Amino acid sequence: MSLVHEIDYGTPVSKSAETVKLTIDGNEVVVPAGTSIMRAAMDAGIQVPKLCATDSVDAFGSCRLCLVEIAGRPGTPASCTTPVAAGMVVSTQTERLKQVRKGVMELYISDHPLDCLTCAANGDCELQDMAGAVGLRDVRYGYAGENHLKLEKDESNPYFTFDASKCIVCSRCVRACEEVQGTFALTIQGRGFDSKVSAGMLSDNFLSSECVSCGACVQACPTATLSEKSLIDIGQPEHSVVTTCAYCGVGCSFKAEMRGEELVRMVPYKEGKANHGHSCVKGRFAWGYANHKERILNPMIRESIDQPWREVSWEVAIDRVASEFKRLQSKHGRLAIGGITSSRCTNEETYLVQKLVRGGFGNNNVDTCARVCHSPTGYGLRATFGTSAGTQDFDSVDQSDVILIIGANPTDAHPVFASRMKKRLRAGAKLIVIDPRRTDIVRMPHIEAQYHLPLRPGTNAAILNALAHTIVTEGLVDEAFVRDFCDLDAFEHWATFVSEPQNSPETVGPMAGVSSEAIRGAARLYATGGNGAIYYGLGVTEHSQGTTAVMALANLAMATGNLGRQGVGVNPLRGQNNVQGACDMGSFPHELTGYRHISDDATRTMFEKLWGVPLDNEPGLRIPNMFDAAIDGTFRGIYVQGEDILQSDPNTVHVKKALAAMECVVVQDLFLNETANYAHVFLPGSTFLEKDGTFTNAERRINRVRKVMTPKNGMADWEITLAIAKAMGFEMPYNHPSEIMDEIAALTPTFAGVSYDLLDKEGSVQWPCNEKAPTGTPIMHIGGFARGKGNFMITEYVATDEKVGPRFPLLLTTGRILSQYNVGAQTRRTENVVWHDEDVLEIHPHDAEERGVRDGDWVKLDSRAGGTALHARITDRVAPGVVYTTFHHPETQANVVTTEFSDWATNCPEYKVTAVQVSPSNGPSEWQKDYVEQARQSRRIATKVAAE
Amino acid sequence: MSASAEKLVTMANQIGRFFVPQRDADPAAAIADHLEKFWDPRMRAAIVAHLAAGGAGLDGPVREAVGRLKTVKIPEKGLSA
Secondary structure, X not given: OOOOOOOOOOOOOOOOOOEEEEEEOOEEEEEEOOOEHHHHHHHOOOOOOOOOOOOOOOOOOOOOOOEOEEOOOOOOOEOOOXXXXXXXXXXXXXXXXXXXXXXXXXXXXXXXXXXXXXXXXXXXXXXXXXXXXXXXXXXOOOOOOOOXXXXXXXXXXXXXXXXXXXXXXXXXXXXXXXXXXXXXXXXXXXXXXXXXXXXXXOOOOOOOOOOOOOOHHHHHOOOOOEEEHHHHHHOOOOEEEEEEOOOOOOOOEEEEEEEOOEEEEEEEOOOOOOXXXXXXXXXXXXXXXXXXXXXXXXXXXXXXXXXXXXXXXXXXXXXXXXXXXXXXXXXXXXXXXXXXXXXXXOHXXXXXXXXXXXXXXXXXXXXXXXXXXXXXXXXXXXXXXXXXXXXXXXXXXXXXXXXXXXXXXXHHHOHHHHHHHHHHHHOOOEEEEEOOEOOHHHEEOOEEOOEEEOOOOOOHHHHHHHHHHHHHHOOOOOHHHHHHHXXXXXXXXXXXXXXXXXXXXXXXXXXXXXXXXHHHHHHHHHHHOOOEEEEEOHHHHOOOOHHHHHHHHHHHHHHOOOOOOOOOOEEEOOOOOOHHHHHHOOOOOOEEOXXXXXXXXXHHHHXXXXXXXXXXXOOOOOHHHHHHHHHHOOOOEEEEEOOOHHHHOOOHHHHHHHHHHOOEEEEEEOOOOOHHHHOOEEEEOOOHHHOOEEEEOXXXXXXXXXXXXXXXXXXXXXXXXXXXXXXXXXXXXXOOHHHHHHHHHHHOHHHOOOOHHHHHHHOEEEOOOOOOOXXXXXXXXXXXXXXXXXXXXXXXXXXXXXXXXXXXXXXXXXXXXXXXXXXXXXXXXXXXXXXXXXXXXXXXXXXXHHHOOXXXXXXXXXXXXXXXXXXXXXXXXXXXXXXXXXXXXXXXXXXXXXXXXXXXXXXXXXXXXXXXXXXXXXXXXXXXXXXXXXXXXXXXXXXXXXXX | OOHHXXXXXXXXXXXXXXXXXXXXXXXXXXXXXXXXHHOXXXXXXXXXXXXXXXXXXXXXXXXXXXXXXXXXXXOOOOOXX
16 A cells, blocks of 8 residues: 555646647657646656646746746746747756756755754655755755744644744645635735735634635645644654545545554545545544544443443344344334435445345335435426436536526535635626525625525525526527427426416515515526526425425526536535435435336336345335324334434424334444434444445535545444344345445446446546446436426425414524534534534524624524524624524534424425524523433443343 | 324325426326325325315315325234335
């Protein structure tokens, strides 16, 4: 094993189709026009010394180390800022250049600590390398002159150190913050000798500045100035493995850099096709939970949930699961048990659990937490386009002219893709944001949305119909596209519907709280502004009309011809790492892999033959239905892999009641999560660092997850499912997850060409990947839709049953924050808590004043479902009448407040609309006070009995 | 009406409100098809039983759809996998 080394070409690649031939050091080189001499030289294997250049940012030309000589041209131009020209003859190493470079290095080193042996970057320092490359043997000026060696370190960021004494002011960090991340938190303060990298204002340090801790500056730094604290603590890694982040649906590729079995750092991988070498604070730094003291490493059982846990062997725990499940089926029937997987699980794990339930339990009571986030996406896009997935790859955004974001907050929830999006917006693309809240992207450095429609929560379908009304009635339909690719009868029916007066901006606007002119303006811009791309999130799906709104988005894209090429499309931003994969893998109760209904005899027969068992042809229970059935007494046991349903599902009181009604709750997770408080068997899970598998990201990209260390719990998650299946009498003999993927490929037409060998060869592929598309499909629906003709659906607005009134006059909507991830089980167990250690309630100044609430006060948040208390944050980000909170902390449990209303098609809960009242409070509510003790009681672990 | 029946009625009516304005000549058939494809047998049995008991709260086309649902056989207690 060795480190995965990536070549730094010094400057970004040129995308020109035109080529230029030149000569460098006697070698003939052909490169795209616009390529720098530095990059052209690197293409030919010639490394020009450099310090301020790196290929993730534009050339800057400040370090004066990369100088070259060009025949017929005077002077010694910088190779990073000088583009190639036809017939150019370049020399990278001459006596003159050697002298100049040595002189430059002398100046750098005269003001740099000579502590290489004890420096964290020793062995991985570009300054050290360049000193060697130019043959520096002495510094003629000595080291006694005025210098920066006494400058203090900034240790405020929990993950990296800024040691100004080692800074060479090359500006790579500043440019990475601007060009790669798009935050503009860093600058060079002062001039000349006083020049210094500064985060935020003069009074700031890294932590108090706008820095989002993405790590781009650390990665760009050529010295030890910006270094990971883990690297300083552990030392340089000796091998690395490319794997995939287990946080959001962007699916960033990382190099897990290791020393033995100890993870030193996660470094974003340039060859990663989703992230192209960028990262966010979670994937880059928030992996410490893997070693957290609260992680459970031994299986545990208990007879009832009021007892302490007892640690037992794997055999005993697995036997308990199987015997209990068999007992429940024997007593209450075949349909009395089921299973749930998380979208955090790999494709292979998810596939295995649905196979266990269908083949081993003999029913279809299997679901995934995608139920409660993007299930409407699957239904809506399948009905309109024919495929339950987004249409584009992430790179497509580079070609977009108009970006429409609805119900998504990419800078917080999908930060690495948001950086790509921001780059395109800074380059001139136009922006429409439809969101009740003024998210960061509405106005930030060098970006301002042309239209922000701050609609009332629950009115998505109405607003989208009003956009469609404008497009149709103002003659902005792309008639040629509709004629060529869509069902014309369906279009005519839809066009008549959206043209009706109730869908006009003038009718919808006042009801939705948005000006009709803004609606019309946004519609015109989307329809006529060039390539229009729609990006959406849970602010679309988690509504009683979630599926309807997804269809309305698809209708808009079809009507304007914004499909089937780069720069356009309908793109769901998936919340978790494997939401797409969880849906693909047949983990919805009504369908097998590849979205084929369980009642389809031909498909079911194929699975039955391979699995050797008969399968039920009836759909099973969805997650909310499981809770209802548990309370009704017909559902008695559940296997929950990686999902904290008690914290993440709506109406916590209802979920608690359901869990308490079950006789056998099996939780497989890293930690004793909130659901485990109601569990009878706990099976310790493994982290993404400890297993092999694949994740499928929001762009349908199948990425490899590679094991970098032995599972601390003794078994990878897929092995645990195999053990349960065996104990249930349903053997699933696999030796490695690659064999599971081979089976998925054999049974699933869209995955037919996928194998671990192909993924190793290609890096990643986007499904469909089969005979027709052997290396995958970046853009869907080119030249026609997967279903044949695009299908316009009628999307009549139906107001939610969740109404405001005198008792509950405000609307609560919820979301995620950058530093935390969903229920926070992972991120709360990292240093990320320095940015967000509690959920707070955002409330408009007007609503706060009416209630006598001041910023920072405790407030009670009550709905028809329940209440909680939290601190208030007064802000005009939210409109009057709307309040907002996150759902990362169990001490708050925002879902105590949310209701069981759900999407008509999929039962996806309506998290985004809850009628609430806010009132002053003295502190936490009674249940919150009791919760800490209750959780402590529930998590007691008895001393292990030797005879067990 | 029991809480669980009330919830099923709400869900069924939501489905109905989507399918009624669609192009389908027979919205009840589309509603019934959705219920067959996405509702677990015990949920379908419960809504059928609710209709048999008068079907309080069910919208017109939904009543018709529920009336068309095929007979659902729930596996008996004691039947093992």
